[in-house]
Amino acid sequence: MRSAESWVPPVPSPDEIREAEERKLPYVGDEREGPRRSVPNTYPLPNKRWPAFSYVAPPPLIDMRNWTFETYGLVNNPLRLTYAEFKELPTVSTKQDHTCVDHVTTPGHDFEGVDFQTIVGLCDPEPDCEWVLVECDGGYTITHPITTPMVLIYKRNGQPLEPVNGYPLRLWALGEWGWKTPKWVRRIKFCEEREVDYWMGWYYLRGMDPEVLAGGYDTNVGSDLDPAVVADFNLFTYAEITRDRRRQLHLLGARPWGIAQHRAPVYIGDENWNTENYKYTLG
Amino acid sequence: MERDWLPKAKEWYFACKTQDVPDGGLRRVHVYDQEVLLANLGGDFYAMEPWCPHNLAPLEFGHLNHACEVVCPEHAMKIDVKTGENVCGPYGSPGAKFEPNWTFPAKVENGRVYVRVKSDEEIEEYYRGFKIPFKVMDETAG
Numbered sequence: 001m002r003s004a005e006s007w008v009p010p011v012p013s014p015d016e017i018r019e020a021e022e023r024k025l026p027y028v029g030d031e032r033e034g035p036r037r038s039v040p041n042t043y044p045l046p047n048k049r050w051p052a053f054s055y056v057a058p059p060p061l062i063d064m065r066n067w068t069f070e071t072y073g074l075v076n077n078p079l080r081l082t083y084a085e086f087k088e089l090p091t092v093s094t095k096q097d098h099t100c101v102d103h104v105t106t107p108g109h110d111f112e113g114v115d116f117q118t119i120v121g122l123c124d125p126e127p128d129c130e131w132v133l134v135e136c137d138g139g140y141t142i143t144h145p146i147t148t149p150m151v152l153i154y155k156r157n158g159q160p161l162e163p164v165n166g167y168p169l170r171l172w173a174l175g176e177w178g179w180k181t182p183k184w185v186r187r188i189k190f191c192e193e194r195e196v197d198y199w200m201g202w203y204y205l206r207g208m209d210p211e212v213l214a215g216g217y218d219t220n221v222g223s224d225l226d227p228a229v230v231a232d233f234n235l236f237t238y239a240e241i242t243r244d245r246r247r248q249l250h251l252l253g254a255r256p257w258g259i260a261q262h263r264a265p266v267y268i269g270d271e272n273w274n275t276e277n278y279k280y281t282l283g
Numbered sequence: 284m285e286r287d288w289l290p291k292a293k294e295w296y297f298a299c300k301t302q303d304v305p306d307g308g309l310r311r312v313h314v315y316d317q318e319v320l321l322a323n324l325g326g327d328f329y330a331m332e333p334w335c336p337h338n339l340a341p342l343e344f345g346h347l348n349h350a351c352e353v354v355c356p357e358h359a360m361k362i363d364v365k366t367g368e369n370v371c372g373p374y375g376s377p378g379a380k381f382e383p384n385w386t387f388p389a390k391v392e393n394g395r396v397y398v399r400v401k402s403d404e405e406i407e408e409y410y411r412g413f414k415i416p417f418k419v420m421d422e423t424a425g
Contacts, residue, residue, distance in 0.1 A: 072299050072300070072303040072310075072312070073297075073299055073300070073303070074297070074300070074395075075300075078300075078302065078303055133313055135313060141313065189299070189312070189313055191297060192297055193297075195296075195313065195314075195315050195316065196289065196315060196316035200289070201316055204289055204290075205419055206419055210289045210290060213289065214289070
């Protein structure tokens with residue numbers, strides 16, 4: 001048995017320190033003060049329920065009998081997995097806060113899913129692959145660098161995901177806004193360069209200056225940005241107006257988007273959510 | 284911030300690898316800023332808009348017949364892969380007149396398929412040709 005006098009605390013090598021730093025999960029806040037409990041100027045909600053904050057391009061119907069998760073593009077082994085096959089992949093668990101750009105936070109979701117690097121290892125991408133484009137049912141798309149720490153989640157707090165929150169599969173990008181974590185994920189394309197995703201195409205089609213678009217688009221939660229660039233971006237996106245609910249009520253009237261757009265998808269041939277045990281859920 | 288993605292800086296954009304589209308099969312892929320339907324005819328790749336002009340059904344779930352036509356899965360409308368012309372209307376009706384689908388040039392290099400998507404100027408010129416002016420809908424427009 002080793003005595004206390006002879007034991008020397010292990011000194012990690014610089015390489016080990018660097019690897020451990022790379023393994024750290026990103027978090028919001030100052031490193032010396034520790035991770036923040038919540039993002040400033042947000043309204044934390046209790047974590048028992050998880051309301052859906054946005055319903056961009058929800059799919060009306062998902063047929064789980066022929067549902068497959070697919071990868072294609074710059075990979076040597078394109079994947080095509082059914083939901084049962086996908087759930088047999090090795091899982092990881094993370095505790096994450098959801099932060100919406102409307103400054104509402106729901107803290108402490110226990111997510112379970114497949115690490116994106118596991119998918120990358122299975123696909124064997126080519127060396128010049130740097131970006132991924134995630135395609136969802138309903139047409140929503142999002143781009144991420146391939147090195148972004150992400151988890152493809154299918155369980156929350158030990159239960160299967162709810163339909164409004166992206167069942168059967170949702171991509172969780174750690175430390176990102178909610179709109180960077182798309183629901184109802186179906187396919188992932190591995191690309192050599194960045195492609196134009198849903199919101200980028202939306203703003204470009206409506207005439208936003210590409211310089212402003214590039215400057216204000218990739219904002220992490222709590223990132224330090226040039227206030228002038230953010231002001232230009234918010235001016236175009238009417239961010240101040242849409243957050244002024246009284247003015248929005250005056251201009252558009254109550255609930256202008258219609259109830260049908262707030263409907264979650266209907267699932268066919270699914271064991272968790274089908275028309276017998278689940279009617280429609282309104283957020 | 285360095286920007287190299289908008290506006291379009293190139294003509295040809297990466298679509299997928301040749302292994303992603305089986306021989307004689309169809310596949311919907313995302314190419315830069317739009318979705319295209321890729322058809323593999325014995326190693327020759329053809330790109331077209333992925334929606335049926337009749338009811339906007341997804342043509343990826345249709346099939347290719349021996350005349351190199353895509354048969355729509357909903358109403359069996361036939362569209363020529365190489366030209367985008369509507370060969371016959373829904374369920375063989377001859378009278379259906381729709382705008383032909385846009386087709387895009389495709390090429391293969393090193394096992395990778397590249398598609399020449401339309402430039403912003405070409406798209407703008409197309410929309411300028413409308414008699415009724417086209418306006419992009421905003422979320423405030425209802």
